[in-house]
Amino acid sequence: MKENTKVQTYFIENEISPAYQNEILSFIEDNYLKIRPEYFQNIIKKEDKISFLIQDPVKKYMVETIIKPGNPVEIRLISDEKTPEDFAQKVKDDMYFIVHAYEENILNSTLYFSWIEGEKIIPEKPPTSRKRAANRLFSSNLLLLYIGFFIFNVVLFIFIGLYAVIVILASQFLIVLYADKILARQSDWRITPENPYVHILEYQLPLDEFKQFQEKFGEETVLQMKKEVYDRTLAQKTYPTCEIGDEVLEKYGFHCNPLNSVSKVVNVYEIVKKAADSFDLPTPKIVISNTMVPNAAATGPSPSRGLVLITTGLLVHLDEEEILTVVGHEMGHLQGRDPLILFSIITGEFILRFTLLLPIVIRSPLIYLIFVFALIFFVAKFFETRADLLSAIKIGKPEVLAEALRKIAFKKLQLERVSRSRIPGWLAWDPHPPIYFRIDRLENMKTPVEAKNPLIQSVKDVFNGFIAAFR
Numbered sequence: 001m002k003e004n005t006k007v008q009t010y011f012i013e014n015e016i017s018p019a020y021q022n023e024i025l026s027f028i029e030d031n032y033l034k035i036r037p038e039y040f041q042n043i044i045k046k047e048d049k050i051s052f053l054i055q056d057p058v059k060k061y062m063v064e065t066i067i068k069p070g071n072p073v074e075i076r077l078i079s080d081e082k083t084p085e086d087f088a089q090k091v092k093d094d095m096y097f098i099v100h101a102y103e104e105n106i107l108n109s110t111l112y113f114s115w116i117e118g119e120k121i122i123p124e125k126p127p128t129s130r131k132r133a134a135n136r137l138f139s140s141n142l143l144l145l146y147i148g149f150f151i152f153n154v155v156l157f158i159f160i161g162l163y164a165v166i167v168i169l170a171s172q173f174l175i176v177l178y179a180d181k182i183l184a185r186q187s188d189w190r191i192t193p194e195n196p197y198v199h200i201l202e203y204q205l206p207l208d209e210f211k212q213f214q215e216k217f218g219e220e221t222v223l224q225m226k227k228e229v230y231d232r233t234l235a236q237k238t239y240p241t242c243e244i245g246d247e248v249l250e251k252y253g254f255h256c257n258p259l260n261s262v263s264k265v266v267n268v269y270e271i272v273k274k275a276a277d278s279f280d281l282p283t284p285k286i287v288i289s290n291t292m293v294p295n296a297a298a299t300g301p302s303p304s305r306g307l308v309l310i311t312t313g314l315l316v317h318l319d320e321e322e323i324l325t326v327v328g329h330e331m332g333h334l335q336g337r338d339p340l341i342l343f344s345i346i347t348g349e350f351i352l353r354f355t356l357l358l359p360i361v362i363r364s365p366l367i368y369l370i371f372v373f374a375l376i377f378f379v380a381k382f383f384e385t386r387a388d389l390l391s392a393i394k395i396g397k398p399e400v401l402a403e404a405l406r407k408i409a410f411k412k413l414q415l416e417r418v419s420r421s422r423i424p425g426w427l428a429w430d431p432h433p434p435i436y437f438r439i440d441r442l443e444n445m446k447t448p449v450e451a452k453n454p455l456i457q458s459v460k461d462v463f464n465g466f467i468a469a470f471r
Contacts, residue, residue, distance in 0.1 A: 015106075032094070096410065107292075113229060114315075116191070122188045198288060243258070275394075279390075279394050300334060325398075332388070335390065338383045384432045
């Protein structure tokens with residue numbers, strides 16, 4: 001190795017089964033190196049690794065990259081000390097995106113079996129429009145629900161006049177009060193201290209075989225297979241294993257290579273309780289939604305009436321430490337009473353709209369609507385940012401939460417990185433700040449994380465991030 005070289009070695013965790021780990025080398029060659037061949041030199045592919053030089057076509061900076069498959073995937077970057085850090089970081093980001101693009105390709109042709117002991121077997125499926133809407137409306141800060149009431153109250157105001165104000169405010173308050181019960185009804189399973197485990201069994205299949213399997217077996221057959229795996233597990237008084245699942249699939253005429261299988265058992269109650277204990281809060285109610293969309297949400301009028309919803313997709317994509325930090329983010333919403341705070345902000349705007357601001361609303365309703373919604377969503381970013389900070393303070397692992405966010409939203413992160421402007425992400429009607437900002441902020445935190453006033457600190461960070469987007 002030459003003098004004055006810098007070597008960085010890091011690892012990318014993934015959910016790729018052993019049967020498909022080595023195939024990532026061909027995927028990188030076909031979907032990364034061959035796409036822009038002018039950027040790469042000295043490509044050497046072997047059975048256990050692939051190496052190449054990536055070069056900046058203008059300034060001629062070069063980074064030697066070596067990738068070894070496995071779980072985790074090992075990435076080694078070797079660069080000259082004169083190579084700018086941002087160029088090396090870009091190469092690192094590229095490696096992260098390509099590994100997770102391959103992982104997603106595999107997961108798209110994966111059969112999932114998830115269940116909870118003693119609960120009804122429910123097949124994994126994409127969330128319905130009704131369930132997706134309910135999860136967005138009643139989770140975290142209820143902001144989307146409040147915004148939805150804007151249109152409703154205009155219609156109501158036309159018919160019943162000023163009485164509409166009382167009706168709308170009362171309706172919103174009741175929804176805030178019972179949001180936990182409403183969201184619980186949209187879930188599939190309940191987690192309790194007596195029944196804390198979620199069992200997950202995965203079969204990662206080649207895409208063509210998966211399509212054939214879907215054509216051969218319908219949803220009812222998959223449900224029956226899940227039930228048989230579940231029954232055999234109970235009969236043997238043990239946890240589910242890939243061997244049990246293989247036997248069931250073979251019964252239906254499908255032969256699965258054990259190396260294609262991945263199984264895990266997650267003690268969800270223990271994770272949520274650990275997060276709640278870190279915040280000195282009572283353990284909230286816990287419900288599971290059986291969908292592969294990785295997500296978590298929290299709601300409730302107070303910490304004592306809190307509810308946390310977790311999808312099976314989150315349990316699949318993240319390890320337990322990452323799940324803990326994401327739940328810590330949701331506990332931050334509960335501790336901060338964010339639903340009630342946002343309700344107060346919306347209520348204040350609602351009252352001002354029909355009093356002091358009424359002349360402006362009448363004169364320019366569309367402009368008012370755009371401005372107020374943009375302002376409210378921008379303010380909501382303060383509370384999402386505070387929830388990240390509270391998780392970092394209480395759980396104590398900001399870098400782990402950053403990695404969890406990177407896994408969950410790597411596509412959005414990739415789009416933000418290649419975008420010519422980051423301003424739209426800040427002005428979008430989304431209560432969350434841009435994902436790049438959240439990840440960079442968490443990774444730059446020094447542990448132990450301290451903040452005299454987490455909300456004030458988060459407000460400052462949001463404004464600094466917003467201003468930086470203009471540079």
